[in-house]
Amino acid sequence: MSHARPMGEVVRLPVKHADHAADPAADFDAAQTAPGVEDDGEALEGRVLVDRPDTYRPDVRARRLAGERDRRRPIIAPWLRDPAEARATVRWAVGYAGHVTGYHAARIPLYSLRLAVRSPRGLCRVAVGTWRWTFDMDARPLRTHAIDRRNDEAYLKLMAERNDRVRARLLVTGAGLAGTGLAAASVAAAGGITQTVVLAALVALLGWIGTPTDRRILDTAVVSTKAPKLTSEIVVRALAALGIAEINKAVGKGGSGITFPAPITRDGPGWRAEIDLPYGVTATDIMERRDRLASGLRRPLGCVWPEPAHDQHAGRLVLWVGDQDMNQVRPPVWPLAKTGATADVFKPFPFGTDQRGRPVTLTLMYANMLIGAMPGAGKTFALKVPLLAAALDPTAQLRVFELKGTGDLDFAEKVAHHYGSGPDDTTIGECLASLREVYKDLERRAKTLARLPKDVRPENKVTPQLAASKSYGLEPLVFVIDECQELFSHPEHGKEAGELATAIIKRGRALGVILLLATQRPDKDSLPTGISANVGIRFCLRVMGQLENDMILGTSMYKNGIRATTFTKQDRGIGYLVGEADEPQITRGYYLDGPTADRIADRARAARKAAGTLTGYAAGEDATPATEDGSSLLEDLAAVMAPGEDKVHSQVLVDRLAELRPTVYGPWADLDPTGKARQLAAALKPHGIGTPQVWGQDETGRGRNLKGVHRQHVLDALNATRRTD
Numbered sequence: 262m263s264h265a266r267p268m269g270e271v272v273r274l275p276v277k278h279a280d281h282a283a284d285p286a287a288d289f290d291a292a293q294t295a296p297g298v299e300d301d302g303e304a305l306e307g308r309v310l311v312d313r314p315d316t317y318r319p320d321v322r323a324r325r326l327a328g329e330r331d332r333r334r335p336i337i338a339p340w341l342r343d344p345a346e347a348r349a350t351v352r353w354a355v356g357y358a359g360h361v362t363g364y365h366a367a368r369i370p371l372y373s374l375r376l377a378v379r380s381p382r383g384l385c386r387v388a389v390g391t392w393r394w395t396f397d398m399d400a401r402p403l404r405t406h407a408i409d410r411r412n413d414e415a416y417l418k419l420m421a422e423r424n425d426r427v428r429a430r431l432l433v434t435g436a437g438l439a440g441t442g443l444a445a446a447s448v449a450a451a452g453g454i455t456q457t458v459v460l461a462a463l464v465a466l467l468g469w470i471g472t473p474t475d476r477r478i479l480d481t482a483v484v485s486t487k488a489p490k491l492t493s494e495i496v497v498r499a500l501a502a503l504g505i506a507e508i509n510k511a512v513g514k515g516g517s518g519i520t521f522p523a524p525i526t527r528d529g530p531g532w533r534a535e536i537d538l539p540y541g542v543t544a545t546d547i548m549e550r551r552d553r554l555a556s557g558l559r560r561p562l563g564c565v566w567p568e569p570a571h572d573q574h575a576g577r578l579v580l581w582v583g584d585q586d587m588n589q590v591r592p593p594v595w596p597l598a599k600t601g602a603t604a605d606v607f608k609p610f611p612f613g614t615d616q617r618g619r620p621v622t623l624t625l626m627y628a629n630m631l632i633g634a635m636p637g638a639g640k641t642f643a644l645k646v647p648l649l650a651a652a653l654d655p656t657a658q659l660r661v662f663e664l665k666g667t668g669d670l671d672f673a674e675k676v677a678h679h680y681g682s683g684p685d686d687t688t689i690g691e692c693l694a695s696l697r698e699v700y701k702d703l704e705r706r707a708k709t710l711a712r713l714p715k716d717v718r719p720e721n722k723v724t725p726q727l728a729a730s731k732s733y734g735l736e737p738l739v740f741v742i743d744e745c746q747e748l749f750s751h752p753e754h755g756k757e758a759g760e761l762a763t764a765i766i767k768r769g770r771a772l773g774v775i776l777l778l779a780t781q782r783p784d785k786d787s788l789p790t791g792i793s794a795n796v797g798i799r800f801c802l803r804v805m806g807q808l809e810n811d812m813i814l815g816t817s818m819y820k821n822g823i824r825a826t827t828f829t830k831q832d833r834g835i836g837y838l839v840g841e842a843d844e845p846q847i848t849r850g851y852y853l854d855g856p857t858a859d860r861i862a863d864r865a866r867a868a869r870k871a872a873g874t875l876t877g878y879a880a881g882e883d884a885t886p887a888t889e890d891g892s893s894l895l896e897d898l899a900a901v902m903a904p905g906e907d908k909v910h911s912q913v914l915v916d917r918l919a920e921l922r923p924t925v926y927g928p929w930a931d932l933d934p935t936g937k938a939r940q941l942a943a944a945l946k947p948h949g950i951g952t953p954q955v956w957g958q959d960e961t962g963r964g965r966n967l968k969g970v971h972r973q974h975v976l977d978a979l980n981a982t983r984r985t986d
């Protein structure tokens with residue numbers, strides 16, 4: 262190692278300088294005089310220093326050798342080039358200025374009091390200062406010194422000088438006092454406002470002069486929480502604390518050290534360090550100890566993001582350390598939430614942002630998506646983004662089943678061809694029936710595609726042109742199932758649903774059918790392996806263990822350091838996105854609350870109406886797939902309402918329906934009275950029949966006002982259906 266390495270390539274850094282860590286300037290000096298470097302007999306002259314010095318010292322030779330291109334700073338600041346970032350910066354600056362102004366404006370009385378209290382001291386200071394200046398008190402020690410040394414000549418010279426100076430200064434002071442007196446007289450003669458203003462200004466000035474040097478007039482409006490600078494020393498210290506033997510050996514006495522192939526630089530809202538780990542240590546080894554690395558760096562876990570450098574060897578680590586915890590950063594507005602924005606399932610749409618705040622996109626067409634996480638980690642919110650993006654493409658047909666029953670996706674009622682909500686057997690039955698329909702439709706789609714000339718289906722896939730043409734029936738179809746474990750682990754329908762979903766995932770891609778699944782229980786009973794093995798895009802938010810991690814992200818992901826187990830409870834909405842880019846991406850999905858989702862769905866509905874693609878449930882048509890036995894709710898209701906009964910309570914009707922057809926309506930009757938009423942209301946909504954409050958007898962024979970159905974409404978709807986048939 263006695264030969265100098267190529268300049269700008271590698272710098273070996275000292276390890277034992279933890280006491281410098283808090284002082285950036287000291288870091289620089291330490292790097293310059295690193296004992297490890299001197300021991301090697303190598304001078305640092307001409308090599309790239311990985312720590313940014315706080316004092317800028319140009320080194321033209323090193324700059325040229327390190328590659329001029331990389332070191333040139335952009336003429337226009339990058340934040341100004343990106344309109345979104347520029348807008349965000351201006352918004353921040355305006356907000357900041359507003360806050361500071363408001364903060365100080367609210368404290369004007371306090372500041373005035375402070376100045377008034379300090380003004381007598383200020384007056385004293387002015388008087389003493391004037392007196393000292395006028396009588397040349399500053400030169401007094403010189404004169405005393407001349408007396409002490411009995412230097413008559415010097416004393417006489419100093420006294421003569423002093424007398425001249427004092428004479429001139431007395432004139433100036435006298436003129437000043439006369440001027441002040443005149444000004445005071447004219448102010449006294451002036452109106453009250455002038456007097457108040459002048460007095461206030463005088464008090465403020467004297468208060469300012471009277472403020473002790475260690476005190477402030479204004480309080481601090483903004484406390485800076487600037488993240489500490491990342492230095493090589495901090496990085497090496499953190500790596501050494503990971504308990505990896507090879508690293509300990511390298512940083513120990515006589516070890517080869519840790520090397521940095523490039524300077525540590527600012528990268529977005531954080532620092533980026535590139536590190537060459539000791540031989541035999543891989544980037545994955547570090548990634549799987551992310552929590553310990555964060556502890557070593559003394560930063561929150563959500564700030565520390567180690568990644569492999571994909572185009573380099575396995576020992577090259579890229580460490581990005583953010584200024585702010587990823588879960589504390591204010592979520593940006595979804596670009597498609599803006600009025601007028603539309604989407605195309607064939608093109609990438611914004612799904613979220615990465616840890617550096619850069620947009621992460623997703624392309625739905627030709628892929629299926631699986632979202633998994635433990636409860637409350639943000640699955641449903643993550644599912645909303647692709648669902649609403651698909652809704653904003655008016656050509657795409659949507660089938661949405663939310664099998665939890667909380668109505669988290671109820672905005673989809675406005676646009677979906679099929680919609681169901683609830684963990685009950687009926688909804689699961691409807692979801693299965695819809696899957697069967699789609700599976701059957703695959704056959705037709707395949708035949709349609711096969712019949713087309715080769716030049717219009719270059720890759721035997723549905724193209725945007727084919728999807729846009731209504732005559733082929735090849736429009737994109739997006740099938741969404743939230744809490745899909747309810748379907749796949751259903752004792753009766755689970756097996757068939759799993760087979761259908763697997764087949765759709767395998768064959769549907771090219772035929773324009775996309776499946777979006779979300780689950781909170783990714784085990785082999787609740788998520789068929791055919792699905793977890795074939796799905797193209799995976800988004801895994803916080804999970805508890807390796808098994809769940811690999812079920813969602815794919816085999817060996819955990820082993821490769823892609824571990825969604827490292828996310829904390831606060832990391833809601835943050836997960837690993839696999840399958841969209843070449844490498845897994847840490848992504849935080851856009852946050853779309855209920856009202857925002859509703860607004861977007863309204864816009865999507867309007868676009869669909871205009872394009873003539875509003876069908877099925879959203880259009881108020883009875884698109885519910887026929888049940889096995891072909892029964893009809895309207896006919897059944899007409900059958901259970903006796904001719905004399907004009908209005909009947911919903912809960913009574915549900916009990917009667919369950920008696921009539923236990924297999925179909927049995928699960929409805931297991932609900933509580935409110936649940937029964939809601940279930941019937943949801944089932945009747947597509948028929949345009951409401952369930953208003955009606956007077957009638959409850960099961961105990963007591964007269965009550967409860968939700969119910971008018972018999973005439975059922976008969977009218979039945980007649981209307983028969984007429985159209």
Ligand SMILES: Nc1ncnc2c1ncn2[C@@H]1O[C@H](COP(=O)(O)OP(=O)(O)OP(=O)(O)O)[C@@H](O)[C@H]1O
Nearest residue numbers: 636637638639640641642781833834849850851852
């Ligand atoms: N991208 C996000 N940014 C910020 N907060 C989010 C984000 N996504 C989700 N959250 C928060 O996390 C909470 C849970 O989200 P969500 O309901 O999607 O979880 P879930 O995994 O579907 O839960 P469950 O399994 O119980 O249905 C939400 O109330 C929301 O406030």
